[in-house]
Amino acid sequence: MSQNQSASSFKTASEISKDGSFKRQTNRFVTPFGNEQGQLPVEKDRYRLIWCAACPWAHRTVIVRSILGLEDAISLGTVSPMRPRLEHVDWAFSLDTNEVDPVLNIQYLSEIYRKTDPDYTGRPTVPVMIDLETREVVNNDYFTLTNYFETVWSPFHKVGAPDLYPEHLRKDIDELNDIIFHDINNGVYKCGFANSQESYEAAFDALFARLDELEKRLSTKRFLHGDYITDSDVRLYTTLARFDAAYYNGFNTNRNLIREFPNLWGYARDLYQTPGFGDTTDFDAIKRHYHVSITINTDKSEVQILPKGPDLAVWNSEHNRHELSKKEEKFLVVSK
Amino acid sequence: MSQNQSASSFKTASEISKDGSFKRQTNRFVTPFGNEQGQLPVEKDRYRLIWCAACPWAHRTVIVRSILGLEDAISLGTVSPMRPRLEHVDWAFSLDTNEVDPVLNIQYLSEIYRKTDPDYTGRPTVPVMIDLETREVVNNDYFTLTNYFETVWSPFHKVGAPDLYPEHLRKDIDELNDIIFHDINNGVYKCGFANSQESYEAAFDALFARLDELEKRLSTKRFLHGDYITDSDVRLYTTLARFDAAYYNGFNTNRNLIREFPNLWGYARDLYQTPGFGDTTDFDAIKRHYHVSITINTDKSEVQILPKGPDLAVWNSEHNRHELSKKEEKFLVVSK
Numbered sequence: 001m002s003q004n005q006s007a008s009s010f011k012t013a014s015e016i017s018k019d020g021s022f023k024r025q026t027n028r029f030v031t032p033f034g035n036e037q038g039q040l041p042v043e044k045d046r047y048r049l050i051w052c053a054a055c056p057w058a059h060r061t062v063i064v065r066s067i068l069g070l071e072d073a074i075s076l077g078t079v080s081p082m083r084p085r086l087e088h089v090d091w092a093f094s095l096d097t098n099e100v101d102p103v104l105n106i107q108y109l110s111e112i113y114r115k116t117d118p119d120y121t122g123r124p125t126v127p128v129m130i131d132l133e134t135r136e137v138v139n140n141d142y143f144t145l146t147n148y149f150e151t152v153w154s155p156f157h158k159v160g161a162p163d164l165y166p167e168h169l170r171k172d173i174d175e176l177n178d179i180i181f182h183d184i185n186n187g188v189y190k191c192g193f194a195n196s197q198e199s200y201e202a203a204f205d206a207l208f209a210r211l212d213e214l215e216k217r218l219s220t221k222r223f224l225h226g227d228y229i230t231d232s233d234v235r236l237y238t239t240l241a242r243f244d245a246a247y248y249n250g251f252n253t254n255r256n257l258i259r260e261f262p263n264l265w266g267y268a269r270d271l272y273q274t275p276g277f278g279d280t281t282d283f284d285a286i287k288r289h290y291h292v293s294i295t296i297n298t299d300k301s302e303v304q305i306l307p308k309g310p311d312l313a314v315w316n317s318e319h320n321r322h323e324l325s326k327k328e329e330k331f332l333v334v335s336k
Numbered sequence: 337m338s339q340n341q342s343a344s345s346f347k348t349a350s351e352i353s354k355d356g357s358f359k360r361q362t363n364r365f366v367t368p369f370g371n372e373q374g375q376l377p378v379e380k381d382r383y384r385l386i387w388c389a390a391c392p393w394a395h396r397t398v399i400v401r402s403i404l405g406l407e408d409a410i411s412l413g414t415v416s417p418m419r420p421r422l423e424h425v426d427w428a429f430s431l432d433t434n435e436v437d438p439v440l441n442i443q444y445l446s447e448i449y450r451k452t453d454p455d456y457t458g459r460p461t462v463p464v465m466i467d468l469e470t471r472e473v474v475n476n477d478y479f480t481l482t483n484y485f486e487t488v489w490s491p492f493h494k495v496g497a498p499d500l501y502p503e504h505l506r507k508d509i510d511e512l513n514d515i516i517f518h519d520i521n522n523g524v525y526k527c528g529f530a531n532s533q534e535s536y537e538a539a540f541d542a543l544f545a546r547l548d549e550l551e552k553r554l555s556t557k558r559f560l561h562g563d564y565i566t567d568s569d570v571r572l573y574t575t576l577a578r579f580d581a582a583y584y585n586g587f588n589t590n591r592n593l594i595r596e597f598p599n600l601w602g603y604a605r606d607l608y609q610t611p612g613f614g615d616t617t618d619f620d621a622i623k624r625h626y627h628v629s630i631t632i633n634t635d636k637s638e639v640q641i642l643p644k645g646p647d648l649a650v651w652n653s654e655h656n657r658h659e660l661s662k663k664e665e666k667f668l669v670v671s672k
Contacts, residue, residue: 194641196639249585252644253645254585255646303530307590308541308590310590311591
C-alpha cells in the first residue's frame with residue numbers, strides 16, 4: 001500500500017486541497033446491506049464490525065448496535081486508539097492477546113483492506129464490516145452503516161428495541177445528518193487538519209455557527225427531533241463527547257467548550273447517562289488517541305504528555321432535560 | 337553563546353531535570369537598584385527597559401511602570417513575540433524600523449548580553465534593564481524589578497502614584513508572591529515544559545490546588561490583600577491574562593479555564609479594566625507567541641495555525657467586584 005502522508009497527523013497528503021483545507025477521503029466499500037440482488041445479505045454471525053473507541057465514526061455504529069441489541073448478530077473487534085508507528089497510516093489490534101484479532105487473526109487493519117483490494121491506496125478506516133466467509137472488507141461506509149442497522153437489520157433487533165430512524169422523520173433526519181456531518185462531525189477535523197489559516201478559520205466559523213444554532217434548537221426540544229432519541233442524536237453525540245476532552249485543544253476548536261453551552265451540555269449529559277452512550281464512551285482512549293497518538297512528535301528528545309484535564313466526572317452531573325419532554329420514555333418503541 | 341536547546345520549545349536543555357521537570361534558569365544580573373555603594377544608581381534617562389508583550393515576567397514591569405508613571409524616567413524597548421529562527425534562543429527587535437532597537441542599535445537581545453558577559457550561556461531574557469552609559473545589561477531580575485520600581489524609584493513616580501508595596505503589607509506580599517511564582521507564574525511553564533508525565537501532573541495538581549485556594553480567597557476580598565491593588569495582584573494578573581488564550585491549550589493546563597472560576601474571572605476582569613493592566617495586555621502577541629512562535633513545527637509541510645478562539649471581548653464584560661470593597665478607590669494613594 002503506497003501512501004503519502006503527514007507524519008504529524010494521520011491524514012494522507014491527498015486529503016489536503018491546494019487551499020489547505022481537509023477533504024476527507026471517500027469511502028471505497030459502499031455496497032448496501034439488504035436482501036436484494038447485489039446487496040450484502042443480512043445474516044447473523046456473518047460479519048465482524050471493527051471499531052476504535054476513540055473514533056467518532058466508529059463509535060456511532062457501536063452505540064446503535066448496543067441500543068438495538070445487535071451484539072448477538074454482529075461481532076465486534078477493537079483496534080487500539082494508539083496508531084502503530086509504521087510508514088503508512090494504520091490501525092493495530094494491539095489490545096488483543098498476542099496483538100492479533102482473535103477472529104480475523106490479523107495484526108493490522110491494513111492487512112484485510114489489502115487482501116480485499118491490492119490496489120487500495122486510501123487509509124484503512126473504522127468502522128468497517130468484514131465478511132467472515134470471504135474475510136474481506138464489504139462495507140466501510142460510516143455515513144450509512146447506522147441506517148442499515150436501524151432498518152434492514154431489524155430482524156435481529158432485541159425485543160423492545162426502539163426505532164432510531166422512524167419513517168415519518170427520515171427526511172428531517174437525513175437533512176440534519178448531512179449538516180451535522182459537514183459542519184460538526186467532519187467540521188472539527190477540518191479545523192484540526194487544515195493546512196492554511198484561511199481554511200481553518202472558515203471551518204471554525206462554520207462549526208461554531210452550527211453549534212450556536214443547535215444550542216438554540218435544543219432550548220425547546222429535549223432531543224434534535226423532539227421527545228425521542230434518533231440517529232441524528234447519535235451522530236451529534238460522538239462529536240460532543242470528544243469536544244472538551246480532545247478537539248478544543250487538539251484541533252484548535254477553542255471558541256467555547258461544550259460545557260459552556262447550557263443546552264448542548266445538558267443534552268450531551270442526558271445522552272451520556274443513557275445506556276448505549278456513556279457505557280461505550282472511553283474518555284481515556286479518546287484523550288490518548290487525539291493528544292498522544294495522532295500527533296507524532298518528531299523531536300525525539302521530547303516526551304509526549306497526556307493532558308490531565310478536563311474533569312470528566314462532570315458528565316455524570318444532573319441535568320433537567322426531561323422537563324423539555326412530554327414523554328416519559330426517551331426512545332420511541334413500536335411493538336411489532 | 338553556546339546553548340543546548342530544544343527546537344520545539346524555547347527552553348534550554350539544561351533547564352530540564354533528570355526527572356523531566358522544568359527548572360527555570362536563575363537570573364545572572366541581580367545587582368539591586370539603590371543609592372548605596374555597589375548598587376545601581378536610580379537616575380532618570382539612565383536605563384532602558386526591554387520587554388516582550390507576550391512575556392508575563394516582562395509584562396509585570398510594564399504594568400507597574402505605567403501605574404507609577406515611570407514612563408518619563410525609564411525608556412522602553414520592545415522585542416517581537418515571534419522568536420527569531422536561529423540556532424540559539426533569542427529575542428529580536430523585528431517590530432522596529434529596520435529591525436533594530438532605535439536606542440541600542442541592536443537586532444537581537446543576545447548581542448547586549450554577550451557584550452556584557454562573553455561567557456553568558458543562559459537564554460537572553462526579558463525584562464532586562466540596560467544601562468545606557470555602558471550599553472550593558474545591569475539587571476534581569478524579573479522577580480524583584482517591580483519592587484525596585486515601587487520603592488527606590490519613588491522619586492520619579494508621578495504625582496498621586498499609588499503605593500503598590502506598602503510597608504505594613506510587605507511580609508504578606510512577599511510570602512504570597514513566592515507562592516504565586518512557584519505554583520502559578522512558573523507553574524504553567526512547569527506544565528508546558530515538563531518532559532515527563534509525572535512532573536507534568538505534579539505541576540498541574542499544584543497549579544489548580546493554588547487556583548482553587550485563591551478562588552476562595554477572592555470570594556471575600558476584592559484584591560489579594562484586601563481593598564487595594566498591590567504588587568501581588570500584578571503578578572497574578574499576568575498569568576491569568578494568558579491562561580485561557582494560551583496556557584489552557586498550549587501548556588496543557590486544561591482542568592478549567594479561568595473564565596470558569598467565578599471569583600478569579602471577575603477579579604481578572606476588574607484588573608483588566610484598570611489603567612495599566614488592559615491597556616498593556618496584547619492578546620494578539622500572547623496568542624502568536626505561545627501558539628505559533630514557541631512551538632517550532634519541525635514538519636515543514638505543515639502550516640502553523642493560530643487558534644481563532646477564545647472570544648476575548650468578554651474581558652470587557654461587567655463584574656461586580658467593587659461590591660466586595662469598603663473603599664471607593666482601588667489604589668492606595670498616600671500623599672507625600
